[in-house]
Amino acid sequence: MRVLLAVFRRRILAAALAFLATATTAFAATPAEDLVANNIHKGLEILNDLHLTKDQRRSQFEDFLVGVTDLKRVAAFTLGAYDAKAAPADRDAFATAFQRYAVAVYQSYFARYSGQTLKVTGSRANAPGDDIVATQMIDPQDQGGTPLEVDFRVRSDTGKPVIVDFSVAGIWLAPAERDQFVAYLGRNGGDLQALIAYMDKLRARIAASN
Numbered sequence: 001m002r003v004l005l006a007v008f009r010r011r012i013l014a015a016a017l018a019f020l021a022t023a024t025t026a027f028a029a030t031p032a033e034d035l036v037a038n039n040i041h042k043g044l045e046i047l048n049d050l051h052l053t054k055d056q057r058r059s060q061f062e063d064f065l066v067g068v069t070d071l072k073r074v075a076a077f078t079l080g081a082y083d084a085k086a087a088p089a090d091r092d093a094f095a096t097a098f099q100r101y102a103v104a105v106y107q108s109y110f111a112r113y114s115g116q117t118l119k120v121t122g123s124r125a126n127a128p129g130d131d132i133v134a135t136q137m138i139d140p141q142d143q144g145g146t147p148l149e150v151d152f153r154v155r156s157d158t159g160k161p162v163i164v165d166f167s168v169a170g171i172w173l174a175p176a177e178r179d180q181f182v183a184y185l186g187r188n189g190g191d192l193q194a195l196i197a198y199m200d201k202l203r204a205r206i207a208a209s210n
Contacts, residue, residue, distance in 0.1 A: 030123055032131035032154035035161045037120045039068045040135070040152070044118065047111050058207070062103045070155065070162040071099045074174055077164075080182040082190055090192040097196040104206040109168065113137050118150070129157030 029037065046052070046060045065071070075098035076083045076091070083091065116137045123133045131154045136147035153165040153172075165174040181195060188194045 029120070030131065031156060031161050032133050032152075033120050033123050035068065035154055035163065036118075036133045036135060036152050039064075040118050043068075043106075043110055044113065044116070047107065048114050058103065058107065061107050062099075065103055065106055066099070068163050069102075070158075070164055071095070071102050073155070073162075074098070074102065074164050077174055078178040078181050079185075079192075080178050082182065082185050082192070085190065086192055094192050094196055097199050101199045101203040104203045105173070108206050108209065109166075109173075113139075113148075115139070115141070119147075126153075130155055 043061060043064050046057060046064060049057065052060065072095045075095040078098065079086065079091075079094065086094070116139045119136045119138055121134045121136055123131050125131050133152045133154055135150050135152065137150055138147055139145060149169060151167045152163050153167075153174075154161050155164050156162070165172055167173065181199075184195055184198060185191070
């Protein structure tokens with residue numbers, strides 16, 4: 001009888017361990033979720049660091065942003081059909097200007113959530129190597145409030161996972177920028193240099209308010 005009980009206990013233990021292993025695998029964070037969970041808080045910490053000067057905050061935030069995003073890919077997306085028509089030199093100049101602009105825009109958005117923390121709530125796949133990571137901004141000063149939904153689009157189809165867009169309350173930034181830039185180019189004969197000058201004005205205006 002004791003032998004049978006011992007065998008039974010071993011089988012139960014083995015089954016329990018197998019279940020735990022399966023559960024751990026099932027609920028393990030995806031690489032896209034890991035990217036967001038392990039990095040976005042770093043950007044928030046930079047923007048919340050009152051010991052940094054304005055220039056230091058902008059510089060450190062730019063280094064952070066370049067490390068977790070593919071801004072060159074985003075820049076090409078925002079040009080729509082004009083990207084294929086552009087000369088390589090103009091395309092490169094636009095990508096450089098877009099990075100300056102994107103740093104100001106992202107900093108402006110995330111500075112609004114000073115003191116808040118980010119919680120990853122899940123993800124879904126758009127396509128292989130293309131995921132949407134759902135998060136909530138948690139305000140410790142407003143425990144009874146409804147957390148703000150902020151989603152991140154993560155692409156990993158060309159190597160390491162990188163962020164290529166984000167949305168606040170369902171509004172995605174990159175498509176909105178594409179609509180704005182394509183409309184501007186349409187009114188100005190597809191002149192990328194004119195768009196770069198326009199973006200620099202927008203960037204300066206946004207940066208001045210940060």
